[in-house]
Amino acid sequence: MVQRTFSIVKPDAVRKGFTAAILAEVEKAGFKLVSIKRMSLSKAQAEGFYYVHAERGFFDELTTFMSSGPIFPMVLEKENAIADLRKLMGATDPAKAEEGTLRKMFASSIGENAVHGSDAEDTAAFEIGYFFAGLELK
Ligand code: ATP
Ligand code: MG
Numbered sequence: 001m002v003q004r005t006f007s008i009v010k011p012d013a014v015r016k017g018f019t020a021a022i023l024a025e026v027e028k029a030g031f032k033l034v035s036i037k038r039m040s041l042s043k044a045q046a047e048g049f050y051y052v053h054a055e056r057g058f059f060d061e062l063t064t065f066m067s068s069g070p071i072f073p074m075v076l077e078k079e080n081a082i083a084d085l086r087k088l089m090g091a092t093d094p095a096k097a098e099e100g101t102l103r104k105m106f107a108s109s110i111g112e113n114a115v116h117g118s119d120a121e122d123t124a125a126f127e128i129g130y131f132f133a134g135l136e137l138k
Pocket of ligand 2: 117119
């Protein structure tokens with residue numbers, strides 16, 4: 001089933017100049033770029049995006065980091081996009097990520113891990129709608 005998922009090139013990867021290299025890996029893996037833009041999040045906007053983690057000890061660190069500089073949010077399309085992007089990204093902690101995964105190649109720590117990817121159909125739908133209007137998704 002052709003499916004859409006949501007991804008972000010996070011502030012650490014943008015700062016290091018990895019955006020184009022990450023997009024190249026994503027396209028090489030067969031994803032179609034449906035929509036992408038550059039923007040910055042306020043702390044409150046980052047908190048709204050990661051609301052499921054509000055009770056976690058790392059929530060303040062996470063949302064401070066995600067609002068620390070420009071990001072590239074994007075919508076990707078492919079067969080089995082949600083699971084395949086998670087596979088391409090690798091483990092949350094880059095120290096545990098497999099060779100060839102985005103986090104192995106581009107991330108430096110569990111907090112600053114280069115990319116985000118939706119983890120299920122319902123979260124993908126929420127996340128796409130959080131960042132993109134219907135007219136940006138044709
Ligand atoms: P993402 O949702 O960003 O794609 P993920 O699904 O692999 O990452 P989650 O468990 O959803 O991981 O955690 C969201 C983000 O919170 C992680 O990507 C990471 O940046 C941060 N995070 C998770 N655990 C920790 C931790 N122990 N310390 C610091 N930051 C953490
Ligand atoms: Mg997650």
